[in-house]
Amino acid sequence: MDVLTSVLVSIHKEGHKFILIFAAVTLGLFLLWEPLGWIGVVLTAWCVYFFRDPDRLTPTREGLIIAPADGVVSLITEAAPPPELGLGEAVRPRVSIFMNVFNCHVNRSPVNGTVTRTAYRPGLFLNADLDKASDDNERHSMVIDGANGKSYVVVQIAGLVARRIVNETKDGDALQAGERFGLIRFGSRVDVYLEPGEAPLVSVGQTTIAGETVIADAQASESARLAEVR
Numbered sequence: 320m321d322v323l324t325s326v327l328v329s330i331h332k333e334g335h336k337f338i339l340i341f342a343a344v345t346l347g348l349f350l351l352w353e354p355l356g357w358i359g360v361v362l363t364a365w366c367v368y369f370f371r372d373p374d375r376l377t378p379t380r381e382g383l384i385i386a387p388a389d390g391v392v393s394l395i396t397e398a399a400p401p402p403e404l405g406l407g408e409a410v411r412p413r414v415s416i417f418m419n420v421f422n423c424h425v426n427r428s429p430v431n432g433t434v435t436r437t438a439y440r441p442g443l444f445l446n447a448d449l450d451k452a453s454d455d456n457e458r459h460s461m462v463i464d465g466a467n468g469k470s471y472v473v474v475q476i477a478g479l480v481a482r483r484i485v486n487e488t489k490d491g492d493a494l495q496a497g498e499r500f501g502l503i504r505f506g507s508r509v510d511v512y513l514e515p516g517e518a519p520l521v522s523v524g525q526t527t528i529a530g531e532t533v534i535a536d537a538q539a540s541e542s543a544r545l546a547e548v549r
Contacts, residue, residue: 331425331502333485334370341366369505372425375530377497382538384429384517385496386416386527387473388509392534393417394450395519395543400472400512401460403438411472412513414534415453416527418478424502426475427530428494429511432465437490444477452476453510459486459501463494469537472512475503497530522546 330338345359377385394415400406418424442457457477464470475484486501494500503509513519513535521527521534522545 328371328373330367331370331372333502333504334366337370338363338366369420369424371423372499373423375427375497375528377427377495377530378533379496381431381467382536383496383533384471384511384513384535384537385427386521386529386532386534387426387429387511388416388418388527389422389424389529390416390418390508390527392521392523392525392527393508395521395523396450398453398512400462401438401440401458401474403440404436404460404462404472406462406472409515411515412517412519412535413453414511414513414519414521415508416511417508418503420505423529424504424507425499425529426473426501426503426509428463428496428498428500429473429534430463430465430469430471430494431496432463432471432494434461434488434490434492434494435464435470436462437486437488439484439486442477444479452478452508457484459484461486461488467537469514471514472510474510474512475501476508476510477503478505478507518543520544524548 341363345363348359349356397410398413399408438460443455445452460474483504488500517535
């Protein structure tokens with residue numbers, strides 16, 4: 320039953336039209352030449368898998384910052400938030416999570432709070448795993464202000480094959496930690512800018528689960544967490 324429920328999950332609404340397109344092309348390939356049709360079946364199954372939208376079990380303790388994306392922590396650095404948000408040039412800890420084409424691409428809020436600012440900026444479609452993708456690639460940024468006076472920045476960044484960022488929020492929207500707010504189609508990345516002085520509790524190379532993995536703790540006093548391959 321666990322295996323069945325892990326496969327039979329809901330599909331994000333953004334995926335419906337793509338699945339239909341893949342299925343229609345597959346039918347045409349079968350009519351053209353049967354072996355091509357079976358390749359289409361595999362690709363259609365991948366499309367369904369890509370747009371999966373499973374429920375997640377989100378930690379609810381105040382102060383926890385939760386991963387907004389499934390993927391791998393590709394970068395941890397200090398950087399200023401995107402200039403279009405108007406937050407100044409002061410640097411903050413930044414955790415970057417890279418999503419490949421097999422990850423679930425539904426994005427979730429890292430904290431409880433209110434969306435106070437959003438900004439879209441067109442750009443390039445470099446490999447999202449590169450550091451300069453934060454500056455050069457197409458992106459959608461938003462600021463989430465928590466009830467505790469802290470603010471966090473979440474940036475969706477298009478990748479090498481991504482061609483559309485979906486963000487369903489607007490200024491004034493209230494979000495809960497782990498709540499869905501959008502997705503990015505195909506390989507991409509999400510950056511989270513923490514409050515100054517907050518230490519990431521994940522390491523480069525670590526796998527994260529959107530809505531579940533704790534990437535920082537506003538109430539913790541420990542330094543940045545280290546890890547090693549074993």
